[in-house]
Amino acid sequence: MIDIETEALNVLRKWFAAGWAPVFARYGIEPDFNAPLEALRESLVEPLQLHAPLATLHRDDPLVRDLALDAHAALCPNDPAKSIVYHVWAGPHRTHGLARPSLRELDVLENYLYLLGRHEPLPDEPLAPIVLAYAYRERGATAHRLHADMVYSRVAITRVGTREARFIPEDQAWEAWAGDGFRVTRARLGVFLCRIVDGEAGNVSILDTADGDTRRSFALPVRKLFAGAQYPDMPPVHSIGFRGYFLGDKLKRVIDVSGASVPGTLDLTRAPFINEARIEVSAGASGRDDGIELDAFDGACVVGPRPRDRLVSIAMQEEQIARFTVPPRDGPPSLFRGHGIDEGNISFNRHYTSLQVPSSKARLLLETAFAQLEHVFPALLDPLPKTRPRAAPEYVNMRHRVEPDGRITVLGNTLPAGEYEAQLDAGGFEAAMFDDGVMDGAVWAVIDGVPTSAAFVLVTAPDFFPRADEEDLQAWGETNPQRAASHRFKEGGPTPLSAGRFVPNLLLNDPWSGEPLFAKTDDTVAALVSRPVPPEAREHVPPKVADLRRHAGGFLPDSASNEFAPGWDVSYDELDGTYYYTTHGLGSPYPEDVKFCASANAYWPAASPDAARTFERPGIPTAIPMLDDELGFHPDSLHGTPDAKPGWDGEFGPFFQALDGVAGVNSADVRRSDYVYNATQHTFASRVFDLSSEELIRRMEALNACLEAIPKAGSEMPSETDYWIVSATCGRSGDSRATHYTFELCVPDNGRAQTVVSRAVTSAAAPGHWRLWRPVSERVKAECRFDGPDGLVPRLVRYASFDETTGMYGEWQQRELR
Incomplete structure (x- = not known):
């Protein structure tokens, strides 16, 4: 058995010598590492006033600002939060x-804290060993908000990428962007001895409570388990290993649920139709399988995907392209096919030019009806009821035709208007399938041969806003009724996954035993919890607000979304009446989802850039405006150049353009745009946005203030306005932060949209060649100003209407907001 104390003291000795000794000396922590072991141990756990009477903890010191008020020793047995x-x-x-210890070294230090408290009695109630994702967070990101503390969840979020993982100690999170591509991100899991408690406030703190939580069961750690752990009335732990099982079967489900056929030479029971990863690792070792890697410490592990060559690649089985025969369009006759940009979009198995795979046509109709009524009866239908589980990817790319000789024709880059839509409607051709690395699975521990309960681990899409998280936007929206999600978002919203109460994938079984890894009663896995608030402190708990300084999210579920249509991080399915989380309802591949949901006013606002104004889908306005340079200047636009680069998604933003003397706007065509093709050309996900929660909030506030001030078009609510933001720019202060935003808006005539081709982009395969143009009216410019780069509440709005006769904006109309 390892000598935990020796390892821990070596860690302390190493890092005190690396420059930390004078820092801790300010707090009266000056251990003598040459002293006898017992004396050294005692100096680390004794109260500071006994060790150094003159030592003080200045609470304006950033290093200890959020430290628990009753923390008084270098190391506090059984309590990392009270260990300075x-x-x-x-x-x-x-x-x-100053550099700091690695995650492996922190694991050693955590184990030592629990070893020091091994003689303290355990709670006199049943305890269960469970693997949890966990992180040490500052006060504003904990569930109790009293001081910095550990937070735990049975759900972990990891993300695919093309660059190696890199952990950032200052943020306690994995870096998302490498400068030239997305990094894979990972999660830290540990095994804990847990009490199972109900959700009463005296038992546990819950970050995002949900109706019924007082009747649900939550896992709350009381001790950490590791090789060498010794607790009263329990046998000592001799060995701990970790196991992981991951399943990705999206491609098989496309075939099974849609009824599409595949060539007889392809085997649906093998990769890439079904991908599995099985990993078994002992303490101190690493293992990998099918793109998943697990590094085990003594009481914790780090798990996540390996880097991929490309975010999205053509799926292959040996030398064959994985493909399916596209079924013909299933929908009402042409009389009911819609018009303008939405022509042909009323169908049971098409969504614009993607294959739609609904598990139930009846539920699809019901969900559509709810969506239409959501803003008529927001009190009843916000959030929308979960009515349609996804047994297969909701949207499937079918625009890459596989020719008999194995070549691939990208239909959107080849066929002219009319022929393009007709080919996709008729089907009958073979379409390539794609591999995106998205999976879900479980990680559990094996303690002296006995398996523990597992954590649910998602391997999902990259996050384009790594500095923003759902929790901040949700908290801000709750500060004022006018900021409610229904006012801002026509679809989706900022609800974090930590507010969800579904169970993990019920189809995941332990491949070593064949037993299910999760049960129908595991409906609190996504909750994020920390220690309960003692009665004497409850009146001092600060209200839940948007604490925008918090370093939250990362690999815990408050950084993921609880909105599913079908979902960014995770979707859901149903088994015998029980809804469960799974990734097999996400798009095939995931950029197919991104196009539709990013264009649905940032359906997941802390993960997805808002592409609503890129495409202007009828009835779906912008919620969080992206700026012109973020969407990309088209070569035909006023600010474009022949070598202009597309925006984050491989497309270009809209711009005003007169056609035959008629005022209009030129924009990307959602029917022809192909994020999957863009991904293969490295133009999709070509950048990440260094936008914080504050910046996203400021843009929402600016848009809301402008819509309230300018002449009405439909509604002043961003979720219901008829205005299309064609241009969005900002003025910046000396530190590059925005002080004001300027929008140019208009009302489009979507029924008269027509296909146009670029004058400057001559290659049909290049981004920006195939476009849409539609006439517009009621053009107006609006500007919103804040008091400064830190202000979140608008101070002034001014606007001017456009005069088509003069081709200029008129006089500014100004309105002070406070």
Whole structure:
């Protein structure tokens, strides 16, 4: 058995010598590493006032600002949050250039804290060993908001990418962007001895409570388990290993649920139709299988995907392209096919030019009806009821035709208007399928040969806003009724996954035993919990607000979305009446989802850039405006150049353009745009946005203020306005932060949309060649100003209407907001 104390003292000795000794000396922590073991141990756990009477903890010191008020020792047995040394090294704060211990070394230090408290009695109630995702967070990101503390969940979020993982200690999170591509991100899991408690406030703190939580069961750790752990009335732990099982079967489900056929030479029971990863790792070792890697420590592990060559690649089985025969369009006759940009979009198995795979046509109709009524009866239908589980990818790319000789024809780059839509409607051709690495699975521990309960681990799409998270936007929306999600978002919203109460994938079984890894009673896995608030402190708990300084999210479920249509991070399915989380309802591949949901006013606002104004889908206005340079200047536009680069999604933004003397707007065509093709050309996901929660909030506030001030078109609510934001720019202060935003808006005539081709982009295969043009009216410019780059509440709005006769904007009309 390992000598935990020796390892921990070696970690302490190493890092004190690396520059931390004078820092901790300010707090009266000056251990003598040459002293006898017992004396050294005692100096680490004794109260500071006994060790150094003159030592003080200045609460304006960023290193200890969020430290628990009753923390008084270098190390506190059984409590990392009251251990000053652990807090300083593990917290998400800047350390002024000093490096800190690795995650493996922090695991050693955590184990030592619990070893020091091994003689303290355990609660006199049943306890269960469970693997949890966990992180040490600053005060505003904990569930109780009293001080920095551990937070735990049975759900972990990891993300695919093309670059190696890199952990950022200052943020306690994995870096999302490498400068030239997305990094894979991973999750930290540990095995804990847990009490199972109901959701009463005296038992557990819950970050995002949900109706019925007082009747649900939550896992709350009381001790950490590791090789060498010794607790009263329990046998000592001799060995711990970790196992992982991951399943990705989206491609098989496309075939099974849609009824599409595949060539007889393809085997649906093998990769890429079904991908599985099985990993078994002992303490201190690493293992990998099918793109998943697991590094085991003594009481914790780090798990996540390996980097991929491309975010999206053509799926292959040996030398064959995985493909399916596209079924013909299933929908009402042409009389009911819609008009303008939505022509042909009323169908049971098409969504614009993607294959739609609904598990139930009846539920599809019901969900559509609910969506139409959501803003008529927001009190009843916000959020929308979950009525349609996804047994297969909701949207499937079918625009890459596989020719008999194996070549691939990208139909959107080849066929002219009319012929393009007719070919997709008729089907009958073979379409290539794609591999995106998205899976879901479980990680559990094996303690002296006995398996524990598992954590649910998602391997999902990259996050384009790594500095923003759903929790901040949700909290901000709750500060004022006018900021409610129904006012801002026509579809989707900022509800975090930590507010969800579905169970994990019920189809995941332990491949070693054949037993199910999760049960129908595991409906609190996504909850994020921390210690309960003692009665004497409850009146001092600060209200839940948008604490925009928090370093939250990362690999825990408050950084993921609880909106599913079908979902960014995760979707859901149903088994015998029980809804469960799974990735097999996400698009095939996931950029197919991104196009539709990013164009649905940032359906997941802390993950997805808002592409609503890129495409202007009828009835779906912008919620969080992206700026012109973020969407990309088209070569035909006023600010475009012949070598202009597309925006984040491989497309270009809209721009005003007169056609035959008629005022109009030129924009990308949602029917022809192909994020999957763009991904293969490295233009989709070509950048990430360094936009914080504050910046997203400021853009929402600016848009809302402008729509309230300018002449009405439909509604002043961003979720219901008829205005299309064609241009969005900002003025910046000396530190590059925006002080004001300027929008140019108009009302489009979507029924008269027509296909146009670019004058400057001559290659049909290049982004921006195939476009849409539609006439517009009621053009207006609006500007919103804030008091400064830190202000979140608008101060002034001014606007001017456009005069088509003069081709200029008129006089500014100004309105002070406070």
